[in-house]
Amino acid sequence: MGKPEIVDFEKLFETIKSFDVLIDIVGVDYLGMENHAGKRFGVIYHFKNTKTMERRSLKVEIGEGEEIPTLSKIYPIADWLEREVWDQFGVVFSGHHNLKRLLNHAEFEGHPLRKDYPAKKRQELSENDNMLDQLEKRLETIGYKVI
Amino acid sequence: MQNEKSGFFAGKLDELVSWGRLHSLWPFPYGTACCAIEFMSTESSRYDLSRLGSEFVRFTPRQADVLAVSGTITFKQAPILKRIYEQMMEPKWVIAMGACACSGGFYDCYCTVPGIDAIIPVDIYIGGCPSRPEAFFDAMLELQEKVKNQSYMEERKKKLEEQWENLKSLTLKNYLKQ
Numbered sequence: 001m002g003k004p005e006i007v008d009f010e011k012l013f014e015t016i017k018s019f020d021v022l023i024d025i026v027g028v029d030y031l032g033m034e035n036h037a038g039k040r041f042g043v044i045y046h047f048k049n050t051k052t053m054e055r056r057s058l059k060v061e062i063g064e065g066e067e068i069p070t071l072s073k074i075y076p077i078a079d080w081l082e083r084e085v086w087d088q089f090g091v092v093f094s095g096h097h098n099l100k101r102l103l104n105h106a107e108f109e110g111h112p113l114r115k116d117y118p119a120k121k122r123q124e125l126s127e128n129d130n131m132l133d134q135l136e137k138r139l140e141t142i143g144y145k146v147i
Numbered sequence: 148m149q150n151e152k153s154g155f156f157a158g159k160l161d162e163l164v165s166w167g168r169l170h171s172l173w174p175f176p177y178g179t180a181c182c183a184i185e186f187m188s189t190e191s192s193r194y195d196l197s198r199l200g201s202e203f204v205r206f207t208p209r210q211a212d213v214l215a216v217s218g219t220i221t222f223k224q225a226p227i228l229k230r231i232y233e234q235m236m237e238p239k240w241v242i243a244m245g246a247c248a249c250s251g252g253f254y255d256c257y258c259t260v261p262g263i264d265a266i267i268p269v270d271i272y273i274g275g276c277p278s279r280p281e282a283f284f285d286a287m288l289e290l291q292e293k294v295k296n297q298s299y300m301e302e303r304k305k306k307l308e309e310q311w312e313n314l315k316s317l318t319l320k321n322y323l324k325q
Contacts, residue, residue, distance in 0.1 A: 104258065105222060105223040117257070119256060120256065122222065122257055122261070123222065123257070124225070125222050125223060125225060125226055127226055128223075128226050
């Protein structure tokens, strides 16, 4: 696929139309990187067209405190991918219906894959949170009754 | 081996109980990583853990004696492990299998528990990444030795004394104070 092309979100939204599959969303933190002129975070989207088998990767750069529109209304898979990127990097996806932690636990503070997070700082969890909230909602829409 | 003060009948009862315990240590497999594969191999016919009397692997903590923690434990997993340990009946023992369960292993990072002894008490540690079935056998034999030296009558005596102290403190005055 080669190097990802740096675009803004409007350009990304246009190119979406020719790609039907979103493969992955990856976050990058450029804090302290030499020869980097852009903003602090990068969000890389990988797309695929299943008819022509063409793949494309696009990078959107955003700074700290900025927000990026969600793609979860177009690609349902983006729901969890965006949750993971928010969990690990703190990139906020505006318009996401349930932006909560996916990999780290509920009592975790901070975002561990940021360069300024101390890598060995451990945080304990006292009680498990309910991980079935989304599943229960889906079951109720199908017609099951959640007790 | 046994307490000589406990007398003939109590000593023999002790021996009988610990003999029964050490030849029927039923493990609960808490497998989260590659050590669990080695544990399966230990259980299956080539190595055959049932030669030591660990005949059944129980998948409910209420019927198990030995909690075999084989694999990496993250902080997200830790409350589950602790609850399972609390659900097990007394007497209970814990085996930490492999480097991850003993010390966190090479996962020296923000999400991994640095050894399960930060959460629950551990009786036997096994090294290795992952540990071989022979190492698990060695740990089981060591655990059997440990069980053999535990006195059932003394545990019973301690519990009765605790109950007696509780009963003595339960006078009408204390009761009304509560």
